[in-house]
Amino acid sequence: MDNGKNRKRGIRNLLKSYDPVVILGMIVLVSGVILLTYGFVPTTQPKTLLLSAGPVPLSDPHGNYITNPELYFKTNYNGTGSMDLVYCSPEAPSGFYCWGYQYIGTMISYSMSSRFYGAGMIILAGVSIFTGYKFEPLKPKGPHLRPITIKVDEDICVSNGVCVALAPSVFQLQKQNNPTIFAPLAYVVNPNGADNDTIIQAAQMCPTGAIIIEDAETGERIHPPFPKS
Numbered sequence: 156m157d158n159g160k161n162r163k164r165g166i167r168n169l170l171k172s173y174d175p176v177v178i179l180g181m182i183v184l185v186s187g188v189i190l191l192t193y194g195f196v197p198t199t200q201p202k203t204l205l206l207s208a209g210p211v212p213l214s215d216p217h218g219n220y221i222t223n224p225e226l227y228f229k230t231n232y233n234g235t236g237s238m239d240l241v242y243c244s245p246e247a248p249s250g251f252y253c254w255g256y257q258y259i260g261t262m263i264s265y266s267m268s269s270r271f272y273g274a275g276m277i278i279l280a281g282v283s284i285f286t287g288y289k290f291e292p293l294k295p296k297g298p299h300l301r302p303i304t305i306k307v308d309e310d311i312c313v314s315n316g317v318c319v320a321l322a323p324s325v326f327q328l329q330k331q332n333n334p335t336i337f338a339p340l341a342y343v344v345n346p347n348g349a350d351n352d353t354i355i356q357a358a359q360m361c362p363t364g365a366i367i368i369e370d371a372e373t374g375e376r377i378h379p380p381f382p383k384s
């Protein structure tokens with residue numbers, strides 16, 4: 156039971172950590188390798204010799220409709236060798252065209268189509284995995300990967316410098332040239348000075364929620380969850 160749960164959790168984690176394009180690429184890669192490998196497995200096939208080929212009419216000389224052209228072709232063969240295999244295909248409007256073969260032993264053959272399709276699938280999988288890793292086109296982007304905007308609400312900043320301590324290349328305290336100002340307020344010195352996780356963590360540690368982080372593309376509020384009044 157626990158094993159089943161662990162397996163499900165493992166699959167969920169795998170799906171979360173990889174882009175679907177990468178996962179699809181891995182499946183195609185495994186299938187392609189299997190198919191390509193099969194293309195190198197020798198199989199024994201009967202070896203045949205073409206004895207005769209020719210047309211078969213729709214009806215025999217007595218006017219009877221020919222319902223089994225393979226049998227008719229075989230029965231009317233009077234050459235040398237034993238006709239073991241007959242193929243016929245319809246040929247409008249005259250009737251059929253047939254080929255008669257004799258088995259003359261066996262031969263080793265390889266599935267060239269498996270090699271061809273296997274190699275194609277491996278190339279396709281390589282492109283898919285590269286694209287998924289490089290660009291992650293289908294993976295939902297978490298807050299740590301989205302472009303963000305950062306603002307400091309000066310009305311509620313209490314200047315304790317926690318954000319500066321946690322992300323000094325992003326936040327700084329304003330220079331205190333004016334003696335009438337009670338305390339230096341925090342401001343954003345470089346919005347790209349740290350990764351999103353660090354910036355969000357600094358915002359979460361701000362005691363007053365003065366640091367506002369939004370998704371730069373959608374405007375969605377990332378932190379704090381709702382605007383402070």
Ligand code: SF4
Pocket residue numbers: 307311312313314315316317318319326340341360361362363364365366
């Ligand atoms: S942590 Fe918050 S309150 Fe403290 S300085 Fe930074 S913005 Fe201001």
